[in-house]
Amino acid sequence: MIINIENLNFIYNIGTPFEKKALDDISISIEEGDFVGLIGHTGSGKSTLVQHLNGLIKPTSGKIIVDGVDITNPETKMKEIRKKVGLVFQYPEHQLFEETIYKDIAFGPKNLGLTEEEIELRVRDAMELVGLDYDTLKDRSPFEISGGQKRRVAIAGVIAMKPKVLILDEPTAGLDPKGRDDILDEIKKLYERENITIILVSHSMEDIARLANSILVMHKGKVIMHDKTREIFKSADLLEDIGLDIPQVTKFMKELKKRGHKVREDCLTIEEAKEELTKYLRGTKNA
Amino acid sequence: MLKDITVGQYFPGDTLVHKLDPRVKIISSILFIIALFFVKDFYPYIFIVLFIATVVKTAKLPIKFIIKGLKPLMFIIIITFIINLLFTKGEVLFSLGPISITKEGIIQSVFMALRLILLIVGTSLLTLTTSPIALTDGIESLLSPFRKIGLPSHELAMMMTIALRFIPTLLEETDKIMKAQMARGADFESGNILNRAKSLVPLLVPLFINAFRRADELATAMEARCYRGGEGRTRLNELKFDKKDSLILLSLIVFFGFIMSTRYW
Numbered sequence: 001m002i003i004n005i006e007n008l009n010f011i012y013n014i015g016t017p018f019e020k021k022a023l024d025d026i027s028i029s030i031e032e033g034d035f036v037g038l039i040g041h042t043g044s045g046k047s048t049l050v051q052h053l054n055g056l057i058k059p060t061s062g063k064i065i066v067d068g069v070d071i072t073n074p075e076t077k078m079k080e081i082r083k084k085v086g087l088v089f090q091y092p093e094h095q096l097f098e099e100t101i102y103k104d105i106a107f108g109p110k111n112l113g114l115t116e117e118e119i120e121l122r123v124r125d126a127m128e129l130v131g132l133d134y135d136t137l138k139d140r141s142p143f144e145i146s147g148g149q150k151r152r153v154a155i156a157g158v159i160a161m162k163p164k165v166l167i168l169d170e171p172t173a174g175l176d177p178k179g180r181d182d183i184l185d186e187i188k189k190l191y192e193r194e195n196i197t198i199i200l201v202s203h204s205m206e207d208i209a210r211l212a213n214s215i216l217v218m219h220k221g222k223v224i225m226h227d228k229t230r231e232i233f234k235s236a237d238l239l240e241d242i243g244l245d246i247p248q249v250t251k252f253m254k255e256l257k258k259r260g261h262k263v264r265e266d267c268l269t270i271e272e273a274k275e276e277l278t279k280y281l282r283g284t285k286n287a
Numbered sequence: 288m289l290k291d292i293t294v295g296q297y298f299p300g301d302t303l304v305h306k307l308d309p310r311v312k313i314i315s316s317i318l319f320i321i322a323l324f325f326v327k328d329f330y331p332y333i334f335i336v337l338f339i340a341t342v343v344k345t346a347k348l349p350i351k352f353i354i355k356g357l358k359p360l361m362f363i364i365i366i367t368f369i370i371n372l373l374f375t376k377g378e379v380l381f382s383l384g385p386i387s388i389t390k391e392g393i394i395q396s397v398f399m400a401l402r403l404i405l406l407i408v409g410t411s412l413l414t415l416t417t418s419p420i421a422l423t424d425g426i427e428s429l430l431s432p433f434r435k436i437g438l439p440s441h442e443l444a445m446m447m448t449i450a451l452r453f454i455p456t457l458l459e460e461t462d463k464i465m466k467a468q469m470a471r472g473a474d475f476e477s478g479n480i481l482n483r484a485k486s487l488v489p490l491l492v493p494l495f496i497n498a499f500r501r502a503d504e505l506a507t508a509m510e511a512r513c514y515r516g517g518e519g520r521t522r523l524n525e526l527k528f529d530k531k532d533s534l535i536l537l538s539l540i541v542f543f544g545f546i547m548s549t550r551y552w
Binding site for chain 2: 112
């Protein structure tokens with residue numbers, strides 16, 4: 001168990017007329033090496049929850065233990081938490097500030113107090129992971145490259161800190177389809193290579209279905225479902241009730257089944273559906 | 288700390304004070320400031336305090352809210368108090384080494400601190416009870432006579448509206464960037480002054496870049512909707528100066544005139 005949350009509550013603007021309960025008695029645990037998709041309607045508390053995981057927001061009550069360290073304990077050093085949990089915000093390219101891409105990615109590792117050699121190694125590694133060429137780009141300004149590349153630089157800046165848990169808050173928002181696929185592929189590559197725990201916040205059920213092993217569903221500050229991806233997408237009605245959806249492919253297969261075709265309805269990706277359909281079509285032809 | 292700033296904040300309401308023509312409120316605020324600095328004695332301040340209390344009561348403003356607005360300026364008030372206390376010459380009450388406290392010093396410092404507090408509270412009543420749009424409409428209308436001598440009153444008012452409109456946006460953005468850099472291990476709270484100033488670079492650079500980008504987008508969006516300044520522009524809500532407004536303005540002029548006249552008694 002890498003993350004363990006017990007009875008977490010958070011209330012915004014406590015004691016004022018603008019008081020708002022953002023997290024309502026959340027208790028979850030996340031296994032080490034899991035790839036978790038976090039879904040929920042806008043305002044359901046996703047961002048508030050992930051900011052708790054890296055100590056940016058202090059809970060009103062409750063306990064959060066990351067990798068054996070109680071991060072809600074005021075004695076715990078912030079640096080220790082930030083080393084363990086990396087958080088990539090929405091539109092992370094809006095935080096770039098350095099003169100060169102190298103310096104910007106090195107900002108995080110430098111704050112961790114690493115040696116120059118180690119920093120260089122990590123920057124090179126992180127850039128390679130997100131598909132940026134180290135030698136041609138390291139001395140360029142982060143403000144003169146394309147939007148998709150800026151986002152990669154920003155993500156590399158967090159990856160270079162080598163966190164055990166990496167949280168990405170809608171990393172593909174506002175990108176074109178190719179940019180989106182590239183970034184998701186790089187996240188997948190990172191997950192497979194480094195064997196870290198990833199939490200991906202997204203509104204795209206397709207992306208979640210393709211990448212996540214398990215899913216957390218949030219609604220009005222509560223975690224209402226936490227299960228394997230395939231199980232979650234079986235409850236399409238419940239998801240639709242709270243304004244969420246299931247992947248298009250899954251919907252399609254469900255519809256086919258409803259019309260009397262005997263196919264599996266829990267296909268999550270186009271590849272899976274293709275396989276299932278070929279099998280089904282061959283089967284009906286032979287019969 | 289950023290949340291403590293109530294100067295320029297609007298507290299919505301539906302009271303007589305809120306509904307008053309913004310021009311009446313602006314003129315009264317100017318009169319209020321002049322009167323405050325005209326007065327040389329303690330007792331006219333009683334009337335000013337009563338005036339503030341009446342406005343606060345009619346506008347249904349929470350007292351807590353007004354006190355909170357004083358907090359960020361407490362430092363200036365305290366400095367003023369200390370300087371006046373130590374450097375006013377007069378009848379020495381007691382002294383400690385080179386420092387001596389005079390009777391005049393005590394009176395002067397209390398008076399100055401009181402004046403500052405009343406100034407801040409009194410002027411914040413204007414922004415607390417007037418929505419930013421009404422406020423800039425009022426300023427534009429009051430400045431429009433100066434248009435003849437080339438003062439771009441509409442443009443000035445539009446600039447103010449935009450500036451006020453973007454204060455919360457900028458605060459929100461500062462919070463977001465601060466968090467993002469903290470997630471990368473940035474430390475904004477410890478270290479000496481030099482280190483702290485340095486640690487602001489990762490915050491200020493993105494903030495400025497985003498502000499410029501937003502300004503550019505806003506300009507394009509305004510142009511796309513054919514905005515071209517004040518010439519021949521009509522408005523959705525025309526300012527109306529009715530009987531109640533003139534009555535209140537007249538009585539306030541008399542009131543502040545009376546306070547100012549106390550100087551010559």
